[in-house]
Amino acid sequence: MTSSRETVLKAVRRSLQADSRDRAAGEAVEARLAEAPAGVVPARARRPHEEQIGLFIEMAEAVDATVERVDRTDAVPGRVADYLRSRNLAHSIVHGADAWIEELPWQTEPALERRQGRAMGDEQAGFSRAFGGIAESGTLVLTSGPDNPTTINFLPEYHIVAIRAEDIDGDYETVLARIRESYGKGRMPRLLNMITGPSRSADIQQTLLLGAHGPRRLHIIVVG
Amino acid sequence: MQITSPRFKLNAREAIADPQLQRALAHVQVGFIEKRSKAAGKLPEFDALRDSSRDIKNHTLANLDLYLEAYEARVTEAGGHVHWAVDAEEARKIILNICQEAGARRVTKGKTMVAEEIALNPYLEERGLEVVETDLGEYIVQLRKEAPSHIIAPAIHVNKDQIEADFRRFHTDLPPERNLEAPETLLAEARGVLRDRFLTADVGITGANFLIAETGTSIIVTNEGNGDLTQTLPRVHIVLASLEKITPTLEDVSQLLRVLARSATGQEMSVYTTFSTGPRRPGDPDGPEEYHVVLLDNGRSGMLGTQFQDMLRCIRCGACMNHCPVYHAVGGHAYGWVYPGPMGAVLTPSLVGVDKAGHLPNASTFCGRCEQVCPMHIPLPKMMRHWREREFERHLAPASARWGLRFFAFFAKRPALYRPLAGLAMRTLGALGRAKGRFRRLPLAGGWTSKRDFPAPEGKSFQAQWAQRRSGR
Numbered sequence: 001m002t003s004s005r006e007t008v009l010k011a012v013r014r015s016l017q018a019d020s021r022d023r024a025a026g027e028a029v030e031a032r033l034a035e036a037p038a039g040v041v042p043a044r045a046r047r048p049h050e051e052q053i054g055l056f057i058e059m060a061e062a063v064d065a066t067v068e069r070v071d072r073t074d075a076v077p078g079r080v081a082d083y084l085r086s087r088n089l090a091h092s093i094v095h096g097a098d099a100w101i102e103e104l105p106w107q108t109e110p111a112l113e114r115r116q117g118r119a120m121g122d123e124q125a126g127f128s129r130a131f132g133g134i135a136e137s138g139t140l141v142l143t144s145g146p147d148n149p150t151t152i153n154f155l156p157e158y159h160i161v162a163i164r165a166e167d168i169d170g171d172y173e174t175v176l177a178r179i180r181e182s183y184g185k186g187r188m189p190r191l192l193n194m195i196t197g198p199s200r201s202a203d204i205q206q207t208l209l210l211g212a213h214g215p216r217r218l219h220i221i222v223v224g
Numbered sequence: 225m226q227i228t229s230p231r232f233k234l235n236a237r238e239a240i241a242d243p244q245l246q247r248a249l250a251h252v253q254v255g256f257i258e259k260r261s262k263a264a265g266k267l268p269e270f271d272a273l274r275d276s277s278r279d280i281k282n283h284t285l286a287n288l289d290l291y292l293e294a295y296e297a298r299v300t301e302a303g304g305h306v307h308w309a310v311d312a313e314e315a316r317k318i319i320l321n322i323c324q325e326a327g328a329r330r331v332t333k334g335k336t337m338v339a340e341e342i343a344l345n346p347y348l349e350e351r352g353l354e355v356v357e358t359d360l361g362e363y364i365v366q367l368r369k370e371a372p373s374h375i376i377a378p379a380i381h382v383n384k385d386q387i388e389a390d391f392r393r394f395h396t397d398l399p400p401e402r403n404l405e406a407p408e409t410l411l412a413e414a415r416g417v418l419r420d421r422f423l424t425a426d427v428g429i430t431g432a433n434f435l436i437a438e439t440g441t442s443i444i445v446t447n448e449g450n451g452d453l454t455q456t457l458p459r460v461h462i463v464l465a466s467l468e469k470i471t472p473t474l475e476d477v478s479q480l481l482r483v484l485a486r487s488a489t490g491q492e493m494s495v496y497t498t499f500s501t502g503p504r505r506p507g508d509p510d511g512p513e514e515y516h517v518v519l520l521d522n523g524r525s526g527m528l529g530t531q532f533q534d535m536l537r538c539i540r541c542g543a544c545m546n547h548c549p550v551y552h553a554v555g556g557h558a559y560g561w562v563y564p565g566p567m568g569a570v571l572t573p574s575l576v577g578v579d580k581a582g583h584l585p586n587a588s589t590f591c592g593r594c595e596q597v598c599p600m601h602i603p604l605p606k607m608m609r610h611w612r613e614r615e616f617e618r619h620l621a622p623a624s625a626r627w628g629l630r631f632f633a634f635f636a637k638r639p640a641l642y643r644p645l646a647g648l649a650m651r652t653l654g655a656l657g658r659a660k661g662r663f664r665r666l667p668l669a670g671g672w673t674s675k676r677d678f679p680a681p682e683g684k685s686f687q688a689q690w691a692q693r694r695s696g697r
Contacts, residue, residue: 004308005308008310008519008525009292011521011526012292012467013289015525015526015527015528016287016288016528018289025286025287026287026290028287029290029294029472033437033438036438036472036474036475037475038475039273039276039280039479040272040276040479041269042267042268042269043269059492063491096509118510121419136492137492138492139493139497144508144510144511145508146509150452151456151509154453154456155453171478172478172481176475179474180474186301186439187302187501188441188499190302190500190503190505190511191456191499191500191501191511192498193496193497193499194496194498194499196491196493196495196496197495199447199448199449199496200447200448201360201361201447201448203361203377204360204384204407204410204411205383205384206252206256206380207407209407209411211412212360212415212449212450213419213448214449214450214452214453215449
């Protein structure tokens, strides 16, 4: 019995007349997969790094994220606490095992309760560190794993994300090339989340409303 | 899903007479068109990206078998399973089997048009599974026991007051005196009701906007975050995707992502673009333990190598229907199956047969807006014309239309006969209609004059004017 796999592939090959396709076709496919040539990259993404950071902030704010920038890593716990206070939220966060997060001077905020692990659904606020940022569209890039569990990106109502200024790049291609470097060619983190603003829906009469199933608010702290 | 495309004309007539629907459709014309045009205008490289995206898909389709194999190998490496399905029946069985193996009772779903195509929900429900749509629009449509009427805005045919009534009817454990006046409260209520479903589901099913051959990754693009909760919380994640979703590399997908959201909703980027590769890994505190991809053919391999191959470039942005005057008038349900608008008018005959869907490619004025806005440069009007030709060749057009065309063709092929006769007819009609400038009734033209007046011809014919200009006068 032929498997469905063979049936489908055979049908595709028959339609494409793959038998008469020259060997160059196979080589072109191999080459494309190996070299991954870049296409059109918008000019707006190509600018000095400091301007890329500015564009990232501008684009993120344009899609209803709130953004603040701090000079030093030390300032992050205070800003997280301030954000929770200003929104009148419970003084607690859930975050992953990211060493960068763990090493922040949390002792400066003794009243802030922290839990390490995945989100369960009853947390008001989650805290993550982004792998990267994309200036051209104000997009955060987060990767799954124990350091920054995916559930934190989606279950809490408020999502606070720290990103180091040096991790912000101009375009998708640059951040994805960094992923390739970190995980190896052809490999990916289990989940890579590109996040552009807080969740929203326009399914009721085309009226855009913030806070659908994901976080109602997204707050970004740019560090450095 | 039952196909009502054969009764398109009746569907369309009912749609035009439905005041609720007409009120809802008014939102399509203003919102989508303006937003897309603004987003495209803000990106000087937009057209270059469209060309680039078209070329990527053309290359991929020409080598689809090779990219499918590369993709499958990567998924397997990452610990996922690829299941190939020749048709809808096989895809349904595979999915049911995975659910049963997992001992599943509750299944959550992200938005997937391919699941509509294979009529997955009723199949699973009849076999004892509870299926919960989690995209707000899909959820509304599921409560109403309807089908989506738009590929990216499934409940676009429903008004706010109707949604409120539905929520009151179904969410009976909530206090009946609650205020649901503001759309925000409706959204919050859906969020609350669905949150519990997310957390207790055993299997999550999503579609895929793209599959990446380089890495064995599936991508979903959403705004609500429901797709992510659907695939992250349950033990098993099933991706249901058709063959043509394959894209070679991360770089290639970056090109396509830049045109997708802009063409669809006019966003620079949708809120959540999620790249999934395999199941939970050692040390992962969350994510599904099993990751399955069901690759569906269902007639697509038969479109390759034909004049309809270009249709497989479609990335389901919905721009063609957002800009279509016919869609604006009748909405999505009138098209009678899963895919409405111009893309549906081309795709539906390919997937269900032109004998059933022949009306759809005829429901076009060939105004060409769909092709103008299509991010993948799909020549939709040309392909609708191909379907009309096939319909004619296969003797599926009504006898009156066939005889009419034959009659016209006889004269059109004989210019020496056509010109004097057409000239005579024009002068006669012109003279008869001179008083009013139009006719309310004309013999043999009842199909036209029952809906609108026929203008009386004025001046010279196009051919005569053309000849005149060419001769330099």
